[in-house]
Amino acid sequence: MTPPKRQRREPHEHLPPPPAPAGKQKNPERLFVVAGPDGGERDGDLDLVTLIVARADPPPSATPEQSALLRLCTAPLSVAELSAYLNLPFSMMTVVLTDMLTAGLVTARAPIVRQAVADRSILEAVMHGLQKL
Amino acid sequence: MDFKSSDVVPGPRTEDQLPHTAEAAVKIVIVGGFGVGKTTMVGSVSEIKPLTTEETMTQAGIGVDDNYGSDTKTATTVAMDFGRISITEQLVLYLFGTPGQERFWFLWNGLFEGALGAVVLADTRRLEVSFDVIGRLEERGVPFVVAVNTFPDAPRYAVSELRTALDLAEEIPIVECDVRRRASSRDVLMTLMHFLHALATAKTPV
Numbered sequence: 191m192t193p194p195k196r197q198r199r200e201p202h203e204h205l206p207p208p209p210a211p212a213g214k215q216k217n218p219e220r221l222f223v224v225a226g227p228d229g230g231e232r233d234g235d236l237d238l239v240t241l242i243v244a245r246a247d248p249p250p251s252a253t254p255e256q257s258a259l260l261r262l263c264t265a266p267l268s269v270a271e272l273s274a275y276l277n278l279p280f281s282m283m284t285v286v287l288t289d290m291l292t293a294g295l296v297t298a299r300a301p302i303v304r305q306a307v308a309d310r311s312i313l314e315a316v317m318h319g320l321q322k323l
Numbered sequence: 324m325d326f327k328s329s330d331v332v333p334g335p336r337t338e339d340q341l342p343h344t345a346e347a348a349v350k351i352v353i354v355g356g357f358g359v360g361k362t363t364m365v366g367s368v369s370e371i372k373p374l375t376t377e378e379t380m381t382q383a384g385i386g387v388d389d390n391y392g393s394d395t396k397t398a399t400t401v402a403m404d405f406g407r408i409s410i411t412e413q414l415v416l417y418l419f420g421t422p423g424q425e426r427f428w429f430l431w432n433g434l435f436e437g438a439l440g441a442v443v444l445a446d447t448r449r450l451e452v453s454f455d456v457i458g459r460l461e462e463r464g465v466p467f468v469v470a471v472n473t474f475p476d477a478p479r480y481a482v483s484e485l486r487t488a489l490d491l492a493e494e495i496p497i498v499e500c501d502v503r504r505r506a507s508s509r510d511v512l513m514t515l516m517h518f519l520h521a522l523a524t525a526k527t528p529v
Contacts, residue, residue, distance in 0.1 A: 192484075192488075193447070193450050193478075193480055193484060193485065193488035194450055194451045194454075194488060195487070195488050195490070196451075196453075196454040196457065196458070196488060196489050196490045197454075197458075197490060198458075198461065198490040198491075198492075199458040199461040199462050200461065200462070201461065201462055201463070201464040237350075237433055237436075237437060238350065238376070238405075238417070238419065238433075238434065239348035239349065239350045239415075239417045239437075240348070241341070241345055241346070241347070241348055241415070243343075258332040261332070261334065262332065262334045262335075265335075265340040265341055265342070265343060265345075266341045266342075266343065266345040267334075267335065267340075267341065268348055268407075268415070268417060270374070270376050270405055270417060270419075271335065271374060271407075273376040273377075274374035274375055274376045274405075275332055275333065275334050275335070275374075276332055277377075279376075279377050279378045279379050280376055280377075280378050281378060281379075299345070299346050299347065309523075310520060310523045310524065310527070312349060312414070312439075313439070313516055313519050313520045313523060314520070315410055315411060315414055316349065316410055316414070316416055316439070316516055317513065317516045317517070317520070318410075319408065319409070319410030319411060319414070319416065320408070320410075320416075320509055320512055320513055320516065321513070323368060323408070323505065323506075323509045
């Protein structure tokens with residue numbers, strides 16, 4: 191039996207444009223209103239695996255989401271985990287976190303590998319870690 | 324003044340907390356069609372019970388999903404399961420399992436951006452499901468390996484046949500695996516890491 195056959199592709203420059211920023215959409219469907227004053231701004235540095243750590247106890251002015259988040263990340267926790275525990279979509283998490291980063295309530299530990307080729311020392315560390323599994 | 328809010332959010336169990344020394348995290352994306360075993364693979368190697376994060380499709384789905392202009396506009400929710408492996412006291416690895424259709428990918432702002440690489444999980448009963456996934460990764464320049472999850476009733480092909488069918492370059496590893504087994508899933512990840520290491524070595528000679 192012969193398996194089906196695929197056509198190879200090459201890397202190309204014309205990737206689909208990213209979705210327009212939420213703040214500039216004409217008729218955005220606002221599903222969540224937990225955002226701070228301006229939900230349209232997004233911190234482009236926040237990744238699913240950015241580690242978030244609380245810097246302070248929840249201030250009296252904190253929203254319920256902020257208080258819950260601060261209790262969760264007394265130890266480092268990724269944005270993805272926060273999103274899962276708080277049951278908030280990732281895009282909403284970035285909005286909430288951007289406000290909290292600005293307010294100095296949390297810090298982000300995010301020296302994420304964003305190079306075209308990953309750092310070999312990191313790859314070696316990961317390999318070593320996997321071997322212990 | 325130590326009262327608690329009535330809606331305390333369940334968080335990680337104490338043993339699931341990362342050490343305070345955790346400084347950086349890296350990610351690997353496991354991509355494949357529905358039912359191919361992505362979540363099983365994540366779960367078999369993760370140190371935490373796999374978690375689910377969700378994203379909602381609103382503007383991004385217009386022109387893709389036929390819900391534009393509909394009176395009962397409902398947002399499509401897409402879920403992604405992920406797990407975690409602590410590599411060192413400082414470094415954490417996250418594994419994300421994501422559906423193959425690209426319309427789901429760009430919901431996740433930068434899911435592949437900064438990822439070490441990807442595992443394409445394939446099922447020989449539905450090999451063509453992998454075609455588009457592989458093509459998209461090639462276009463984006465995301466390094467990947469192909470792991471064939473061996474289901475008992477699935478046709479078996481030689482690696483050379485799979486390579487031809489998937490039109491993969493000679494250097495791209497193809498491995499068989501049983502993602503229910505931790506060692507097998509671990510070996511797939513190791514194959515990816517060795518491949519990435521070879522790429523890194525080739526591009527930045529000592």
